[in-house]
Amino acid sequence: MKKILFLLSLVLLFTTLPVFAGEAPTMNKDELKAQMTSEKLAILDVRSGRDWSSSEFKIKGAVRAAASDLAKLSADYKKDQKLVLYCA
Amino acid sequence: MNPSILLSLALGSGWLLSPESLVIAGNSAGQLGFLILPLLAAVALLFTGCGKLLNNQSLPATDSKEFQIIQNLTGTIPAAGITIAACVPLTVLAATALLVTAGYTFNEVFLYWFPNFGFSFLLLALLTILQLFPEKIIFRAQICFTALAAGGLIILALSGMTGGERPATEIAQQPFSFASASPAVLLFIFAGSTFSGKKQTPSFLVPLAGFVIFFLWTFASLNYVNPERLASSTIPYMTAARKILGDPGRQIMGIVIISGTSAAVTGLMLLSRHMLANIFVKKETDKKLLGTKVLRWFFPPLIAIITAVLLATGLAGDELLEVLLRSALILWLLYYSFLCLSALVWINKSEHPIPLQALLSTLFLLISLCTLMISNPHKTSIYIFIFSALGISSIIAAGWFSIHKKTNKQMEVTA
Numbered sequence: 360m361k362k363i364l365f366l367l368s369l370v371l372l373f374t375t376l377p378v379f380a381g382e383a384p385t386m387n388k389d390e391l392k393a394q395m396t397s398e399k400l401a402i403l404d405v406r407s408g409r410d411w412s413s414s415e416f417k418i419k420g421a422v423r424a425a426a427s428d429l430a431k432l433s434a435d436y437k438k439d440q441k442l443v444l445y446c447a
Numbered sequence: 448m449n450p451s452i453l454l455s456l457a458l459g460s461g462w463l464l465s466p467e468s469l470v471i472a473g474n475s476a477g478q479l480g481f482l483i484l485p486l487l488a489a490v491a492l493l494f495t496g497c498g499k500l501l502n503n504q505s506l507p508a509t510d511s512k513e514f515q516i517i518q519n520l521t522g523t524i525p526a527a528g529i530t531i532a533a534c535v536p537l538t539v540l541a542a543t544a545l546l547v548t549a550g551y552t553f554n555e556v557f558l559y560w561f562p563n564f565g566f567s568f569l570l571l572a573l574l575t576i577l578q579l580f581p582e583k584i585i586f587r588a589q590i591c592f593t594a595l596a597a598g599g600l601i602i603l604a605l606s607g608m609t610g611g612e613r614p615a616t617e618i619a620q621q622p623f624s625f626a627s628a629s630p631a632v633l634l635f636i637f638a639g640s641t642f643s644g645k646k647q648t649p650s651f652l653v654p655l656a657g658f659v660i661f662f663l664w665t666f667a668s669l670n671y672v673n674p675e676r677l678a679s680s681t682i683p684y685m686t687a688a689r690k691i692l693g694d695p696g697r698q699i700m701g702i703v704i705i706s707g708t709s710a711a712v713t714g715l716m717l718l719s720r721h722m723l724a725n726i727f728v729k730k731e732t733d734k735k736l737l738g739t740k741v742l743r744w745f746f747p748p749l750i751a752i753i754t755a756v757l758l759a760t761g762l763a764g765d766e767l768l769e770v771l772l773r774s775a776l777i778l779w780l781l782y783y784s785f786l787c788l789s790a791l792v793w794i795n796k797s798e799h800p801i802p803l804q805a806l807l808s809t810l811f812l813l814i815s816l817c818t819l820m821i822s823n824p825h826k827t828s829i830y831i832f833i834f835s836a837l838g839i840s841s842i843i844a845a846g847w848f849s850i851h852k853k854t855n856k857q858m859e860v861t862a
Contacts, residue, residue: 406764407764407765407766408762408763408764408765408766408767408768408769409544409547409548409763409764409768409769410547410551410763410764411681411764412681412682413547413548413550413551413552413681413682414551414555414682415551415552415555415556415682415685415697416555446764447562447563447564
Protein backbone atom coordinates (compact mmCIF):
# COMPACT_ATOMS: atom_id res chain seq x y z
CA MET A 360 0.00 0.00 0.00
CA LYS A 361 2.90 2.34 0.88
CA LYS A 362 4.41 1.63 -2.52
CA ILE A 363 1.15 2.51 -4.27
CA LEU A 364 0.84 5.77 -2.32
CA PHE A 365 4.46 6.68 -3.03
CA LEU A 366 4.07 6.02 -6.77
CA LEU A 367 0.77 7.90 -6.94
CA SER A 368 2.31 10.90 -5.16
CA LEU A 369 5.28 10.80 -7.52
CA VAL A 370 3.04 10.70 -10.61
CA LEU A 371 0.84 13.53 -9.31
CA LEU A 372 3.86 15.63 -8.35
CA PHE A 373 5.49 15.30 -11.76
CA THR A 374 2.31 15.83 -13.70
CA THR A 375 0.89 18.82 -11.84
CA LEU A 376 3.98 20.87 -10.97
CA PRO A 377 4.37 22.50 -14.42
CA VAL A 378 0.86 23.99 -14.17
CA PHE A 379 2.13 26.70 -11.84
CA ALA A 380 3.60 29.29 -14.18
CA GLY A 381 5.36 32.54 -13.36
CA GLU A 382 3.53 35.89 -13.29
CA ALA A 383 3.42 38.27 -16.25
CA PRO A 384 1.66 41.62 -16.80
CA THR A 385 -1.83 40.81 -18.02
CA MET A 386 -4.92 42.48 -19.43
CA ASN A 387 -8.33 41.02 -18.74
CA LYS A 388 -10.89 40.42 -21.48
CA ASP A 389 -13.02 43.44 -20.53
CA GLU A 390 -10.03 45.77 -20.75
CA LEU A 391 -9.13 44.25 -24.10
CA LYS A 392 -12.70 44.48 -25.39
CA ALA A 393 -12.83 48.18 -24.48
CA GLN A 394 -9.70 48.86 -26.51
CA MET A 395 -10.34 46.52 -29.44
CA THR A 396 -11.30 49.28 -31.85
CA SER A 397 -8.31 51.45 -30.97
CA GLU A 398 -5.69 51.85 -33.68
CA LYS A 399 -3.07 52.03 -30.97
CA LEU A 400 -3.66 48.42 -30.08
CA ALA A 401 -2.23 45.41 -31.89
CA ILE A 402 -3.24 41.92 -30.85
CA LEU A 403 -0.67 39.25 -31.53
CA ASP A 404 -1.51 35.57 -31.36
CA VAL A 405 1.83 34.08 -30.31
CA ARG A 406 0.56 30.53 -30.01
CA SER A 407 2.37 28.03 -32.16
CA GLY A 408 2.28 24.32 -32.89
CA ARG A 409 -0.52 22.48 -31.18
CA ASP A 410 -1.24 25.41 -28.86
CA TRP A 411 -2.56 27.19 -31.91
CA SER A 412 -3.80 24.30 -34.04
CA SER A 413 -5.82 22.61 -31.28
CA SER A 414 -7.61 25.81 -30.32
CA GLU A 415 -11.04 26.57 -31.70
CA PHE A 416 -10.94 30.24 -30.78
CA LYS A 417 -8.95 32.99 -32.35
CA ILE A 418 -9.40 36.69 -31.44
CA LYS A 419 -10.80 38.63 -34.37
CA GLY A 420 -8.16 40.82 -35.97
CA ALA A 421 -5.29 39.12 -34.18
CA VAL A 422 -2.09 38.63 -36.14
CA ARG A 423 -0.10 35.43 -35.81
CA ALA A 424 3.44 36.01 -34.62
CA ALA A 425 6.26 34.04 -33.10
CA ALA A 426 7.03 34.94 -29.51
CA SER A 427 10.71 34.36 -30.23
CA ASP A 428 10.69 37.27 -32.72
CA LEU A 429 9.76 39.86 -30.11
CA ALA A 430 12.63 42.17 -31.08
CA LYS A 431 11.53 42.10 -34.73
CA LEU A 432 7.92 42.68 -33.72
CA SER A 433 8.76 45.86 -31.83
CA ALA A 434 10.36 47.19 -35.00
CA ASP A 435 7.27 46.31 -37.06
CA TYR A 436 4.89 48.36 -34.89
CA LYS A 437 4.83 52.05 -33.97
CA LYS A 438 6.29 53.03 -30.60
CA ASP A 439 2.99 54.41 -29.32
CA GLN A 440 1.16 51.19 -30.15
CA LYS A 441 0.27 48.79 -27.38
CA LEU A 442 1.11 45.19 -28.24
CA VAL A 443 -1.12 42.59 -26.63
CA LEU A 444 0.29 39.11 -26.85
CA TYR A 445 -1.87 36.11 -26.10
CA CYS A 446 -0.63 32.59 -25.80
CA ALA A 447 -3.55 30.55 -24.41
CA MET B 448 -22.00 -8.99 -27.64
CA ASN B 449 -19.26 -11.46 -26.66
CA PRO B 450 -17.08 -9.72 -23.99
CA SER B 451 -13.82 -10.76 -25.69
CA ILE B 452 -14.98 -9.26 -28.99
CA LEU B 453 -15.98 -6.08 -27.18
CA LEU B 454 -12.56 -5.92 -25.57
CA SER B 455 -10.77 -6.57 -28.86
CA LEU B 456 -12.78 -3.76 -30.44
CA ALA B 457 -11.92 -1.45 -27.55
CA LEU B 458 -8.18 -2.21 -27.62
CA GLY B 459 -7.82 -1.99 -31.38
CA SER B 460 -9.93 1.16 -31.66
CA GLY B 461 -7.84 3.23 -29.25
CA TRP B 462 -5.81 5.11 -31.82
CA LEU B 463 -8.59 4.85 -34.42
CA LEU B 464 -10.85 7.14 -32.39
CA SER B 465 -8.17 9.63 -31.37
CA PRO B 466 -8.43 13.33 -32.32
CA GLU B 467 -5.41 12.81 -34.60
CA SER B 468 -7.32 10.26 -36.68
CA LEU B 469 -10.26 12.67 -36.86
CA VAL B 470 -7.95 15.43 -38.13
CA ILE B 471 -6.43 13.12 -40.75
CA ALA B 472 -9.89 11.93 -41.83
CA GLY B 473 -11.28 15.49 -41.95
CA ASN B 474 -8.34 16.96 -43.90
CA SER B 475 -8.29 13.99 -46.28
CA ALA B 476 -12.06 14.25 -46.83
CA GLY B 477 -11.56 17.89 -47.73
CA GLN B 478 -8.79 17.06 -50.19
CA LEU B 479 -10.28 13.96 -51.75
CA GLY B 480 -14.01 14.71 -51.49
CA PHE B 481 -16.27 11.64 -51.63
CA LEU B 482 -13.37 9.66 -53.09
CA ILE B 483 -12.28 9.21 -49.48
CA LEU B 484 -15.09 6.68 -48.94
CA PRO B 485 -13.77 3.94 -51.30
CA LEU B 486 -10.22 4.76 -50.16
CA LEU B 487 -11.23 4.19 -46.53
CA ALA B 488 -12.69 0.83 -47.59
CA ALA B 489 -9.45 -0.04 -49.38
CA VAL B 490 -7.30 0.80 -46.33
CA ALA B 491 -9.64 -1.17 -44.03
CA LEU B 492 -9.39 -4.12 -46.44
CA LEU B 493 -5.60 -3.78 -46.48
CA PHE B 494 -5.38 -3.97 -42.69
CA THR B 495 -7.86 -6.86 -42.64
CA GLY B 496 -5.55 -8.71 -45.04
CA CYS B 497 -2.54 -8.00 -42.80
CA GLY B 498 -4.48 -9.10 -39.72
CA LYS B 499 -5.51 -12.29 -41.48
CA LEU B 500 -1.88 -12.93 -42.36
CA LEU B 501 -0.83 -12.59 -38.70
CA ASN B 502 -3.61 -15.00 -37.69
CA ASN B 503 -2.34 -17.62 -40.17
CA GLN B 504 -2.37 -21.15 -38.76
CA SER B 505 1.28 -21.84 -39.57
CA LEU B 506 2.40 -18.94 -37.36
CA PRO B 507 2.87 -19.47 -33.60
CA ALA B 508 -0.30 -19.09 -31.57
CA THR B 509 1.36 -17.63 -28.47
CA ASP B 510 0.78 -14.15 -27.01
CA SER B 511 4.28 -13.13 -28.06
CA LYS B 512 3.91 -14.26 -31.66
CA GLU B 513 4.68 -10.80 -33.12
CA PHE B 514 8.10 -10.75 -31.44
CA GLN B 515 8.74 -14.39 -32.29
CA ILE B 516 7.95 -13.84 -35.98
CA ILE B 517 10.43 -10.95 -36.30
CA GLN B 518 12.98 -12.73 -34.09
CA ASN B 519 12.86 -15.71 -36.45
CA LEU B 520 13.95 -13.48 -39.34
CA THR B 521 16.39 -11.06 -37.73
CA GLY B 522 17.57 -12.53 -34.44
CA THR B 523 16.76 -11.39 -30.90
CA ILE B 524 18.45 -7.99 -30.58
CA PRO B 525 17.29 -6.43 -33.89
CA ALA B 526 13.77 -7.78 -33.24
CA ALA B 527 13.77 -6.26 -29.76
CA GLY B 528 15.24 -3.02 -31.14
CA ILE B 529 12.57 -2.50 -33.79
CA THR B 530 9.79 -3.44 -31.34
CA ILE B 531 10.92 -0.94 -28.68
CA ALA B 532 11.52 1.76 -31.30
CA ALA B 533 8.04 1.27 -32.74
CA CYS B 534 6.00 1.39 -29.54
CA VAL B 535 7.72 3.59 -26.95
CA PRO B 536 8.29 6.83 -28.95
CA LEU B 537 4.77 6.60 -30.42
CA THR B 538 3.23 6.21 -26.96
CA VAL B 539 5.11 9.22 -25.56
CA LEU B 540 4.64 11.53 -28.55
CA ALA B 541 1.01 10.61 -29.16
CA ALA B 542 0.22 11.10 -25.47
CA THR B 543 1.89 14.55 -25.55
CA ALA B 544 0.06 15.66 -28.69
CA LEU B 545 -3.35 14.22 -27.82
CA LEU B 546 -3.38 15.49 -24.25
CA VAL B 547 -2.76 19.05 -25.48
CA THR B 548 -5.73 18.73 -27.83
CA ALA B 549 -7.89 17.29 -25.05
CA GLY B 550 -6.84 20.17 -22.78
CA TYR B 551 -7.85 22.83 -25.28
CA THR B 552 -11.12 21.03 -26.01
CA PHE B 553 -12.03 20.84 -22.31
CA ASN B 554 -11.15 24.49 -21.77
CA GLU B 555 -12.96 25.83 -24.84
CA VAL B 556 -16.02 23.57 -24.82
CA PHE B 557 -16.74 22.85 -21.15
CA LEU B 558 -14.97 25.09 -18.61
CA TYR B 559 -13.40 28.38 -19.73
CA TRP B 560 -11.90 29.02 -16.29
CA PHE B 561 -10.07 25.71 -16.14
CA PRO B 562 -6.55 25.99 -17.62
CA ASN B 563 -6.10 23.84 -20.70
CA PHE B 564 -2.67 22.64 -19.64
CA GLY B 565 -4.03 21.93 -16.17
CA PHE B 566 -6.54 19.57 -17.76
CA SER B 567 -3.84 17.95 -19.91
CA PHE B 568 -1.74 17.21 -16.81
CA LEU B 569 -4.75 16.08 -14.81
CA LEU B 570 -5.87 13.67 -17.55
CA LEU B 571 -2.32 12.37 -17.86
CA ALA B 572 -2.20 11.73 -14.10
CA LEU B 573 -5.58 9.98 -14.14
CA LEU B 574 -4.71 7.78 -17.13
CA THR B 575 -1.39 6.86 -15.49
CA ILE B 576 -3.12 5.95 -12.24
CA LEU B 577 -5.58 3.82 -14.26
CA GLN B 578 -2.61 1.83 -15.60
CA LEU B 579 -1.68 0.86 -12.03
CA PHE B 580 -5.02 -0.88 -11.49
CA PRO B 581 -5.67 -4.54 -12.33
CA GLU B 582 -6.17 -5.35 -16.00
CA LYS B 583 -9.88 -6.00 -15.62
CA ILE B 584 -10.47 -2.40 -14.54
CA ILE B 585 -8.24 -0.99 -17.32
CA PHE B 586 -10.12 -3.05 -19.91
CA ARG B 587 -13.50 -1.89 -18.59
CA ALA B 588 -12.36 1.73 -18.66
CA GLN B 589 -11.06 1.25 -22.21
CA ILE B 590 -14.42 -0.15 -23.30
CA CYS B 591 -16.15 2.91 -21.78
CA PHE B 592 -13.75 5.37 -23.49
CA THR B 593 -14.16 3.78 -26.92
CA ALA B 594 -17.93 3.39 -26.53
CA LEU B 595 -18.25 7.08 -25.64
CA ALA B 596 -16.04 8.22 -28.52
CA ALA B 597 -17.63 5.92 -31.11
CA GLY B 598 -21.15 6.63 -29.81
CA GLY B 599 -20.65 10.40 -29.97
CA LEU B 600 -19.30 10.26 -33.51
CA ILE B 601 -22.14 8.03 -34.69
CA ILE B 602 -24.77 10.30 -33.07
CA LEU B 603 -23.26 13.36 -34.77
CA ALA B 604 -22.93 11.58 -38.13
CA LEU B 605 -26.50 10.26 -38.06
CA SER B 606 -27.81 13.68 -37.00
CA GLY B 607 -25.94 15.13 -39.94
CA MET B 608 -27.42 12.61 -42.34
CA THR B 609 -30.98 13.24 -41.23
CA GLY B 610 -30.56 17.06 -41.33
CA GLY B 611 -30.83 19.02 -44.54
CA GLU B 612 -28.51 22.02 -44.26
CA ARG B 613 -26.51 23.10 -47.32
CA PRO B 614 -22.73 23.20 -47.24
CA ALA B 615 -21.04 26.42 -46.16
CA THR B 616 -19.20 28.49 -48.74
CA GLU B 617 -16.47 30.30 -46.81
CA ILE B 618 -12.88 29.18 -47.23
CA ALA B 619 -10.42 29.32 -44.35
CA GLN B 620 -6.68 29.53 -44.87
CA GLN B 621 -4.25 27.49 -42.86
CA PRO B 622 -0.64 26.91 -43.78
CA PHE B 623 0.02 23.43 -42.48
CA SER B 624 -2.00 20.28 -42.87
CA PHE B 625 -1.09 16.90 -41.40
CA ALA B 626 -2.78 15.11 -44.26
CA SER B 627 -1.23 17.06 -47.09
CA ALA B 628 1.15 14.34 -48.33
CA SER B 629 -1.10 11.87 -50.14
CA PRO B 630 -4.13 9.60 -49.67
CA ALA B 631 -1.64 7.16 -48.10
CA VAL B 632 -1.98 9.13 -44.84
CA LEU B 633 -5.24 7.25 -44.36
CA LEU B 634 -2.97 4.40 -43.25
CA PHE B 635 -2.32 6.37 -40.07
CA ILE B 636 -5.98 6.11 -39.08
CA PHE B 637 -5.97 2.33 -39.09
CA ALA B 638 -2.40 1.88 -37.77
CA GLY B 639 -2.48 -0.70 -35.02
CA SER B 640 -6.13 -1.58 -35.54
CA THR B 641 -5.32 -5.26 -36.00
CA PHE B 642 -3.51 -5.52 -32.67
CA SER B 643 -6.46 -6.59 -30.61
CA GLY B 644 -4.39 -8.30 -27.92
CA LYS B 645 -6.76 -11.28 -28.08
CA LYS B 646 -6.41 -14.44 -30.04
CA GLN B 647 -9.20 -15.96 -32.15
CA THR B 648 -10.70 -12.56 -32.88
CA PRO B 649 -11.69 -12.03 -36.51
CA SER B 650 -9.10 -9.79 -38.19
CA PHE B 651 -11.76 -7.75 -39.99
CA LEU B 652 -13.48 -6.64 -36.77
CA VAL B 653 -11.66 -3.38 -35.92
CA PRO B 654 -10.94 -2.29 -39.54
CA LEU B 655 -14.61 -2.86 -40.39
CA ALA B 656 -15.84 -0.96 -37.33
CA GLY B 657 -13.37 1.83 -38.15
CA PHE B 658 -14.54 1.94 -41.76
CA VAL B 659 -18.22 2.19 -40.75
CA ILE B 660 -17.57 4.99 -38.24
CA PHE B 661 -15.31 7.00 -40.56
CA PHE B 662 -17.60 6.40 -43.55
CA LEU B 663 -20.53 7.91 -41.63
CA TRP B 664 -18.47 10.73 -40.15
CA THR B 665 -16.66 11.86 -43.30
CA PHE B 666 -19.88 11.57 -45.33
CA ALA B 667 -21.71 13.81 -42.83
CA SER B 668 -18.74 16.23 -42.66
CA LEU B 669 -18.64 16.58 -46.45
CA ASN B 670 -22.36 17.28 -46.51
CA TYR B 671 -22.03 20.14 -44.06
CA VAL B 672 -18.63 21.75 -44.46
CA ASN B 673 -17.00 23.18 -47.53
CA PRO B 674 -14.23 20.75 -48.66
CA GLU B 675 -11.64 23.55 -48.80
CA ARG B 676 -12.40 24.40 -45.19
CA LEU B 677 -12.24 20.76 -44.14
CA ALA B 678 -8.91 20.33 -45.90
CA SER B 679 -7.32 23.38 -44.32
CA SER B 680 -8.77 23.25 -40.82
CA THR B 681 -6.64 22.09 -37.89
CA ILE B 682 -9.81 21.02 -36.09
CA PRO B 683 -12.09 19.76 -38.91
CA TYR B 684 -13.98 17.58 -36.42
CA MET B 685 -15.11 20.59 -34.39
CA THR B 686 -16.00 22.61 -37.49
CA ALA B 687 -18.23 19.78 -38.73
CA ALA B 688 -19.78 19.12 -35.30
CA ARG B 689 -20.69 22.81 -34.92
CA LYS B 690 -22.24 22.91 -38.40
CA ILE B 691 -24.26 19.74 -37.77
CA LEU B 692 -25.74 20.36 -34.32
CA GLY B 693 -24.56 23.82 -33.22
CA ASP B 694 -23.45 24.14 -29.60
CA PRO B 695 -24.76 20.69 -28.54
CA GLY B 696 -22.71 19.33 -31.45
CA ARG B 697 -19.58 20.98 -30.03
CA GLN B 698 -20.31 19.48 -26.62
CA ILE B 699 -20.78 15.98 -28.07
CA MET B 700 -17.55 16.42 -30.01
CA GLY B 701 -15.86 17.60 -26.80
CA ILE B 702 -16.82 14.29 -25.18
CA VAL B 703 -15.60 12.41 -28.28
CA ILE B 704 -12.22 14.18 -28.18
CA ILE B 705 -11.61 13.66 -24.45
CA SER B 706 -12.76 10.03 -24.46
CA GLY B 707 -10.92 9.41 -27.77
CA THR B 708 -7.73 10.80 -26.23
CA SER B 709 -8.21 8.63 -23.14
CA ALA B 710 -8.83 5.57 -25.33
CA ALA B 711 -5.77 6.25 -27.49
CA VAL B 712 -3.40 6.86 -24.54
CA THR B 713 -4.73 3.86 -22.60
CA GLY B 714 -4.64 1.67 -25.72
CA LEU B 715 -1.07 2.71 -26.59
CA MET B 716 0.14 2.16 -23.03
CA LEU B 717 -1.45 -1.30 -22.94
CA LEU B 718 -0.06 -2.15 -26.36
CA SER B 719 3.45 -1.01 -25.37
CA ARG B 720 3.30 -3.01 -22.13
CA HIS B 721 2.17 -6.05 -24.11
CA MET B 722 4.96 -5.62 -26.67
CA LEU B 723 7.66 -5.01 -24.05
CA ALA B 724 6.45 -8.01 -22.03
CA ASN B 725 6.93 -10.15 -25.14
CA ILE B 726 10.59 -9.12 -25.25
CA PHE B 727 11.57 -8.99 -21.62
CA VAL B 728 9.31 -11.51 -19.86
CA LYS B 729 10.25 -15.15 -20.23
CA LYS B 730 7.25 -16.94 -18.73
CA GLU B 731 4.26 -17.20 -21.07
CA THR B 732 1.85 -16.97 -18.11
CA ASP B 733 3.32 -13.60 -17.06
CA LYS B 734 2.99 -12.25 -20.61
CA LYS B 735 -0.74 -12.84 -20.47
CA LEU B 736 -0.88 -10.37 -17.60
CA LEU B 737 0.49 -7.67 -19.90
CA GLY B 738 3.88 -7.92 -18.29
CA THR B 739 5.30 -8.38 -14.85
CA LYS B 740 4.92 -6.12 -11.85
CA VAL B 741 7.91 -4.12 -13.12
CA LEU B 742 6.14 -3.28 -16.37
CA ARG B 743 2.97 -2.43 -14.48
CA TRP B 744 4.56 -0.22 -11.82
CA PHE B 745 7.48 1.17 -13.77
CA PHE B 746 6.41 1.68 -17.39
CA PRO B 747 3.25 3.88 -17.06
CA PRO B 748 4.80 6.32 -14.52
CA LEU B 749 7.94 6.54 -16.69
CA ILE B 750 5.88 7.35 -19.79
CA ALA B 751 3.86 9.88 -17.74
CA ILE B 752 7.00 11.61 -16.46
CA ILE B 753 8.52 11.86 -19.97
CA THR B 754 5.19 13.14 -21.36
CA ALA B 755 4.86 15.69 -18.53
CA VAL B 756 8.41 16.92 -19.16
CA LEU B 757 7.70 17.25 -22.90
CA LEU B 758 4.49 19.16 -22.15
CA ALA B 759 6.17 21.40 -19.58
CA THR B 760 9.14 22.21 -21.82
CA GLY B 761 6.81 23.53 -24.49
CA LEU B 762 7.04 20.82 -27.14
CA ALA B 763 3.29 21.20 -27.65
CA GLY B 764 3.87 24.73 -28.90
CA ASP B 765 6.53 23.64 -31.35
CA GLU B 766 6.02 22.47 -34.94
CA LEU B 767 8.66 19.86 -34.13
CA LEU B 768 6.02 17.82 -32.28
CA GLU B 769 4.10 17.30 -35.55
CA VAL B 770 7.25 16.09 -37.33
CA LEU B 771 8.17 13.79 -34.43
CA LEU B 772 4.65 12.36 -34.19
CA ARG B 773 4.53 11.75 -37.93
CA SER B 774 7.95 10.07 -37.75
CA ALA B 775 6.79 7.86 -34.87
CA LEU B 776 3.67 6.88 -36.83
CA ILE B 777 5.76 6.05 -39.90
CA LEU B 778 8.12 4.01 -37.72
CA TRP B 779 5.12 2.17 -36.33
CA LEU B 780 3.90 1.36 -39.86
CA LEU B 781 7.44 0.34 -40.80
CA TYR B 782 7.44 -2.10 -37.88
CA TYR B 783 4.03 -3.41 -38.92
CA SER B 784 5.13 -3.89 -42.56
CA PHE B 785 8.28 -5.65 -41.36
CA LEU B 786 6.15 -7.90 -39.16
CA CYS B 787 3.96 -8.82 -42.15
CA LEU B 788 7.05 -9.49 -44.29
CA SER B 789 8.54 -11.68 -41.55
CA ALA B 790 5.23 -13.57 -41.30
CA LEU B 791 5.29 -14.19 -45.09
CA VAL B 792 8.86 -15.55 -44.81
CA TRP B 793 7.81 -17.79 -41.89
CA ILE B 794 4.84 -19.21 -43.82
CA ASN B 795 6.99 -19.72 -46.91
CA LYS B 796 9.61 -21.60 -44.84
CA SER B 797 6.94 -23.82 -43.30
CA GLU B 798 5.91 -24.77 -46.86
CA HIS B 799 2.32 -23.67 -46.37
CA PRO B 800 0.59 -21.76 -49.19
CA ILE B 801 0.79 -17.98 -48.83
CA PRO B 802 -2.73 -16.42 -48.96
CA LEU B 803 -3.03 -14.07 -51.95
CA GLN B 804 -4.90 -11.39 -49.95
CA ALA B 805 -2.12 -11.37 -47.34
CA LEU B 806 0.56 -11.06 -49.99
CA LEU B 807 -1.24 -8.21 -51.78
CA SER B 808 -1.98 -6.41 -48.50
CA THR B 809 1.68 -6.51 -47.46
CA LEU B 810 2.74 -5.33 -50.90
CA PHE B 811 0.27 -2.41 -50.91
CA LEU B 812 1.22 -1.53 -47.34
CA LEU B 813 4.89 -1.32 -48.33
CA ILE B 814 4.15 0.73 -51.46
CA SER B 815 1.95 3.13 -49.48
CA LEU B 816 4.57 3.45 -46.75
CA CYS B 817 7.26 4.27 -49.33
CA THR B 818 4.93 6.89 -50.86
CA LEU B 819 4.38 8.39 -47.40
CA MET B 820 8.08 8.60 -46.69
CA ILE B 821 9.24 9.86 -50.08
CA SER B 822 6.49 12.46 -50.50
CA ASN B 823 6.94 13.89 -47.02
CA PRO B 824 8.40 17.42 -46.91
CA HIS B 825 10.22 16.59 -43.66
CA LYS B 826 11.71 13.34 -44.92
CA THR B 827 15.26 14.10 -43.72
CA SER B 828 14.04 14.70 -40.15
CA ILE B 829 11.92 11.55 -40.39
CA TYR B 830 14.89 9.43 -41.50
CA ILE B 831 17.05 10.87 -38.70
CA PHE B 832 14.31 10.10 -36.16
CA ILE B 833 13.82 6.54 -37.44
CA PHE B 834 17.53 5.69 -37.45
CA SER B 835 18.10 7.30 -34.03
CA ALA B 836 15.12 5.47 -32.50
CA LEU B 837 16.22 2.16 -33.99
CA GLY B 838 19.83 2.70 -32.88
CA ILE B 839 19.00 3.69 -29.30
CA SER B 840 16.44 0.89 -28.93
CA SER B 841 18.89 -1.69 -30.25
CA ILE B 842 21.55 -0.50 -27.78
CA ILE B 843 19.02 -0.79 -24.92
CA ALA B 844 18.00 -4.28 -26.11
CA ALA B 845 21.64 -5.38 -26.49
CA GLY B 846 22.45 -4.06 -23.00
CA TRP B 847 19.45 -5.82 -21.49
CA PHE B 848 20.18 -9.18 -23.11
CA SER B 849 23.88 -9.01 -22.27
CA ILE B 850 23.13 -8.31 -18.56
CA HIS B 851 20.43 -10.99 -18.59
CA LYS B 852 22.86 -13.53 -20.08
CA LYS B 853 25.50 -12.75 -17.43
CA THR B 854 22.94 -13.02 -14.62
CA ASN B 855 21.70 -16.36 -15.98
CA LYS B 856 25.27 -17.69 -16.23
CA GLN B 857 26.04 -16.56 -12.65
CA MET B 858 22.88 -18.30 -11.44
CA GLU B 859 23.90 -21.49 -13.25
CA VAL B 860 27.39 -21.37 -11.66
CA THR B 861 25.90 -20.80 -8.16
CA ALA B 862 23.49 -23.69 -8.68
